[in-house]
Amino acid sequence: MPVSLTPNAIAAINAGDVNLKPLLQVLDIKVIGRSQETPRSQDRYRLLISDGASAQHAMLAVQLNDRVTSRQVDKGSIVQLVDYICSDVKGRKLIVVLNMETIIPHSETIGNPAMSTESDTEGQKLLSAPGNIPPPNRVVFNEPAIQHSVNRAPQRGVNIQNPVDSTPSFRPSVQPSYQPPLSYRNHGPIMKNEAPARIIPxxxxxxxxxxxxxxxxxxxxxxxxxxxxxxxxxxxxxxxxxxxxxxxxxxxxxxxxxxxxxxxxxxxxxxxxxxxxxxxxxxxxxxxxxxxxxxxxxxxxxxxxPDEDGSIPRQQFSFRPISDIENVENNSILDVIGVVTSVNPSVPILRKNGMETHRRILNLKDESGKAVEVTLWGDFCNRDGRQLEEMVDSAFYPVLAVKAGKVSDFSGKSVGTISSTQLFINPDFPEAHKLRNWFDHGGKETASLSISRDALPGGGSRNEIRKSVSQIKEEGLGRSDKPDWVTVKATISFIKTDSFCYTACPLMIGDKQCNKKVTQSGTNRWVCDRCNQESEECDYRYLLQVQIQDHTGLTWVTAFQESGEEIMGCPAKQLYTLKHELQNDEEFAEIVRNRLFHQYMLKLKIKEESYGDEQRVKMTVVKVDKVNYTSESKYLLDLLVRT
Missing domain, CATH: 2.40.50.140 (Nucleic acid-binding proteins)
Known part of the structure; x- marks a missing residue:
């Protein structure tokens, strides 16, 4: 079947014509820039395309890679460029193919293409290779092109009775590439072409x-x-x-x-x-x-x-059921939607860099039968958290959509806000309406199992294993390959004050603070071996050694920064300043005394570690909560009923 490539298409594209939709032939396909780290789905393919007279390189958009891998586009294919642009890359023209259709999967080389003067010269090697172009004494024409030349021949005085003998008259000429004239002003430098760039997806x-x-x-x-x-x-x-x-x-x-x-x-x-x-x-x-x-x-x-037609959506969501979050990797970013069933008060939290922020925890449930904790940080606590708290307090349970929440695996699975998170309260879209209808028609009374810290009968937690101090020792907790996580209701009876904190590196590594121990140099600067840098100041972080006891016995636990602040009620730097800089021993001792003999719910991580040649069980406080006596009473009552 004879095929007509679009005459002078390469020159027209180089001149800026993006509406031509030409028929072209693919002469060669090459993968460029591939590395072992690059997935095959992200390969970049470079094509050599021809209009029968001129040839030029073109880059294939990544979304069209499957056309090459499935062999829909191959060497010799005749294709129609549906959507494309022409870019100037380091002084050379490069066509970027955004969309195309395959007309004929395989065909012999058409015409005698030469590399366009607008393109680079690398393709000359390909075109001059044996077998890539017809023999010098033979010109390949497609039928419509010959007919067009024959029809014009009488005007040029060519004998049309023997077109074969007149082959030189029909040899297609290569139209020189369009060169726009230079634009000068009377004064000043040469101005670039400032025509509006083409809008692309x-x-x-x-x-x-x-x-x-x-x-x-x-x-x-x-x-x-x-x-x-x-x-x-x-x-x-x-x-x-x-x-x-x-x-x-x-x-x-x-x-x-x-x-x-x-x-x-x-x-x-x-x-x-x-x-x-x-x-x-x-x-x-x-x-x-x-x-x-x-x-x-x-x-x-x-x-x-101006947003005249509203064709661009306000937002795009990819909601995950709460039941799916349980199997999502830590630090993943996702969208979730649910009904807010409870909102805790906002509490101040001291960040690792010494700056104060706020935290507020709420609970979401959905039709999957699961619930999850959502932690609001910073401005979210007041801007959206207060509105949600007022709604729940008035017995109206709003639908909340969380865009770009971050998954945490601390104390089960939970979702937290980050800088790019967005919250939508009672949004107007189908998923929210469906969830509201479910909740109002029975979902409110449906029990949901939390993947975070669900309240069980008696006020316990789904992930919580309650133990006494004596049980920790008697059951040999922490001596297996993985750490044990238990909750103990205990009283703080003693706090070591000789070394309650350490000097930490304040430098940032990515979006996290280093926090490694630093030492003071002779120049009164702080040196971090990990960052290999010096700082003018250091941070002070808790490393508390605390004795706890319950009705069964006593033991020692370690509390780091966040847990230490919960126990002491103030930043480590404040205590350090009182003791070592102001040397106000009386006020320092008063603060410590006021923290003793208070009862807490302490979540502990218990793991055996090596200290030299000795194996010791280390108990670390990972969370500190004041005792909720209402919940605790229900828990104790439930124990009596079960026994």
Whole structure:
């Protein structure tokens, strides 16, 4: 079957024609940039395409990789480019194919293609290789092309009775690539072409594009974060985008670019964004399903667009049932929706860096028959937490959708807020309406098993194993391969005060504080062997040795930072200052005395460890709660009933 490739298509594409939808032939396919770490699904394929006269390299968008792996597109295939752009990469033209259709899977080479002058010269080797082009004394034509030339021959004085003998008259000529004239002004430097960049889907973005623009809605925006590393101090913030095709991508700004765009971007608004650079997404900090991340630069543009047609969704969710969260890996980011059944008061928490924040815990349940704790941090406690608490206190149980919550495996599985988390109270979408209908028609009375710390009859916890001090020793807890986790109701009877804290490294490693022990150098600076850096100041973290006792006996436990603060009721630095800098022994002793002989619910991690040649069982306090006497009474009553 004769096939007509689109004449001069390569030259037209190089000149900027993106509406041609040409028929072209694939002469070669090559994988580029493959490494052992790169998954095959993320391979980059480079094609050599031809219009019969000219040939040029083209990059295939990742979403079209299956066309190559399934052999729908192969060497010799005739394809139609449906969606494409042409980029200038290091002075060479490169076509990026975003969508195409295979017309004929396999065909002999058509025409006598030569590398386009707009493309690089690497493909000349391929075209000059034996078997890749017809013999020099033979020209391959397709039938419509010959007929077109014959019809025009009489005007040029060519004998049409013997077209074979007149072959030189029909040899197709290669149209030179379009070269736009240089644009000068009377004064000043040469101006670049500032025509608006073509708007493309987020899914089509790749580093091989020269000029692009995306139109998308801001769905989440983080706070400005400051950092310190070997390059010096800096600041950074990010925001997430969603377009009408459902594509998502994160945008990151550093330093001076933060000042330009932080106040400009607003969650819920639609923007036209261009002139940014694409880099691989850092999956440790970016949960979006996109292999790239946009970095805005000094030349980037962010323009507010009117949301006229509403074609871009306000938000995109991928909800997981609460029952699924139980098997999700720690630190995973996910979306969850449920009915809020209880909200705890907001409590102040001292962060590792010495800054105070707030924490509020609430409980969600859904149709899966499971419930989960959701921990709100910082501004979420007051902004959304207070509203939820008021609703629950008034006996109205709202539906809450959590976008981008972080899974924690501390004390079972729970979900916590991070900077990019968004909360939606009683949202207006189908999943929320379905959940509300279920809860109002029987779900409220349905028992749900918590994957966190579900309240069982008597006020216990599903993950809680209650033990007495004597049982810990008698049952040999902590001596197996895995640690034992138990809860003890005990009174604090003694606290060692000679060494109750240690000096810790305040430097950040990624988004976490180092916290390793530091030593003071001769220059009054603090040295960290782990970071191999010096700091002007150090942090003070609890390392408490506490004696606890109940009606069966007594034992020693260790309480680190968070647990130590719960026990002592103040930061470690405050106590250190009183004892070692102000030398106010009286006030220091008063604080310690006031913490003795209070009863707590202590969750312990018990594990045997090696100290030199000796094996010792170490008990670490991982959580401290005041005794809820109502719940404890129910628990004791339940024990009496069962016995």
């Amino acid at each position: 987020i899914a089509a973005l790749n580093p091989y594009q020269g000029r692009w623009a995306i139109k998308a809605r801001v769905t989440a925006k983080g706070e400005i974060r400051r950092y310190n590393n070997a390059r010096g101090d800096g600041k950074v913030f990010s925001f997430d985008l969603l377009d009408s095709d459902g594509g998502e991508i994160r945008v990151t700004c550093f330093n001076a670019v933060v000042d330009r765009f932080y106040d400009v971007t607003e969650v819920g608004k639609v923007y036209l964004i261009s002139k940014g650079s694409l880099k691989p997404a850092q999956k440790n900090f970016n949960h979006l399903k996109n292999e790239w991340e946009i970095f805005l630069e000094s030349t980037s543009t962010v323009e507010l667009c």
